[in-house]
Amino acid sequence: xxxxxxxxxxxxxxxxxxxxxxxxxxxxxxxxxxxxxxxxxxxxxxxxxxxxxxxxxxxxxxxxxxxxxxxxxxxxxxxxxxxxxxxxxxxxxxxxxxxxxxxxxxxxxxxxxxxxxxxxxxxxxxxxxxxxxxxxxxxxxxxxxxxxxxxxxxxxxxxxxxxxxxxxxxxxxxxxxxxxxxxxxxxxxxxxxxxxxxxxxxxxxxxxxxxxxxxxxxxxxxxxxxxxxxxxxxxxxxxxxxxxxxxxxxxxxxxxxxxxxxxxxxxxxxxxxxxxxxxxxxxxxxxxxxxxxxxxxxxxxxxxxxxxxxxxxxxxxxxxxxxxxxxxxxxxxxxxxxxxxxxxxxxxxxxxxxxx
Ligand SMILES: Nc1ncnc2c1ncn2[C@@H]1O[C@H](COP(=O)(O)OP(=O)(O)OP(=O)(O)O)[C@@H](O)[C@H]1O
Ligand SMILES: [Mg+2]
Numbered sequence: 001x002x003x004x005x006x007x008x009x010x011x012x013x014x015x016x017x018x019x020x021x022x023x024x025x026x027x028x029x030x031x032x033x034x035x036x037x038x039x040x041x042x043x044x045x046x047x048x049x050x051x052x053x054x055x056x057x058x059x060x061x062x063x064x065x066x067x068x069x070x071x072x073x074x075x076x077x078x079x080x081x082x083x084x085x086x087x088x089x090x091x092x093x094x095x096x097x098x099x100x101x102x103x104x105x106x107x108x109x110x111x112x113x114x115x116x117x118x119x120x121x122x123x124x125x126x127x128x129x130x131x132x133x134x135x136x137x138x139x140x141x142x143x144x145x146x147x148x149x150x151x152x153x154x155x156x157x158x159x160x161x162x163x164x165x166x167x168x169x170x171x172x173x174x175x176x177x178x179x180x181x182x183x184x185x186x187x188x189x190x191x192x193x194x195x196x197x198x199x200x201x202x203x204x205x206x207x208x209x210x211x212x213x214x215x216x217x218x219x220x221x222x223x224x225x226x227x228x229x230x231x232x233x234x235x236x237x238x239x240x241x242x243x244x245x246x247x248x249x250x251x252x253x254x255x256x257x258x259x260x261x262x263x264x265x266x267x268x269x270x271x272x273x274x275x276x277x278x279x280x281x282x283x284x285x286x287x288x289x290x291x292x293x294x295x296x297x298x299x300x301x302x303x304x305x306x307x308x309x310x311x312x313x314x315x316x317x318x319x320x321x322x323x324x325x326x327x328x329x330x331x332x333x334x335x336x337x338x339x340x341x342x343x344x345x346x347x348x349x350x351x352x353x354x355x356x
Contacts, residue, residue, distance in 0.1 A: 039075070049259060136149070199244070
């Protein structure tokens, strides 16, 4: 039985259950997945976004989406790996092999151990490869060359859009060396590229393109101010990524470079409330186990999101950390402070907890 390939919008609707905001990245990913599932050619994607803004969450969401739909996942085997693994593998031999071997293993899980090497290879060579933390394979750190990064980028180049990748099959697949056409693979790489924001800001304010970013005049509280409004998306050029340590050959393999936005307070509130197994869910389950009902007022949640948003380097991860500070005392010594065995936290309680 053949089933219709879901449209990008249908895919996005599902992914949105675990990824809040990040509209552009969701769109790009949903379009790519829809095309891939239809057997069409798709350009590779590079995702850049601050830490804790949802890059890994989005990759995982796609994995779960496919896992939950076997009829779709058979159309495209997916693997997710940390970029550093490629550098390590490169030291041991043919670097691109590690990617293909992962895909092959995954294909075997899907098709069963009796599947022929040929069918496994066919399945694997049509897969989706998520390479996470791709910024860790920059070719230099400061002024020093980063050998494993250089090797890892080269390793990826050998498998991205290559029609003839040599691959020694694992023993369970016969152990022969074969040639694999990997041009059907879709690569989605993601990384935080820490420091990129600052270096591009410097370029357009005090560096090479000094003065390019013009101050805007704003009126605030009746006073006129001049302010620099910098949005990375508007200024990022390929050269900035070259300078960061991604080679031009490597970058040229990506059709789309997607910048994830920093999360807004509203989005942090939604992440706090809507993402399953959050710190909030866990705390509620704990109080429930002690016969108490935990409730936070909307203002209290906003206050937590606001506090979390101040920790720019953590993104949504800060929510957990801030929330821990808020509930610690209450979890340590659970007792009702509201009606019918409820623990009520309003802004005053949150403020008090955060002040200690
Ligand atoms: N856009 C988002 N939607 C839903 N949850 C999010 C989002 N961004 C972050 N989170 C939450 O924050 C946590 C960290 O997010 P994630 O691992 O996706 O960050 P990342 O962008 O991969 O960061 P890093 O660059 O540090 O790896 C996740 O566990 C998730 O719960
Ligand atoms: Mg991540």
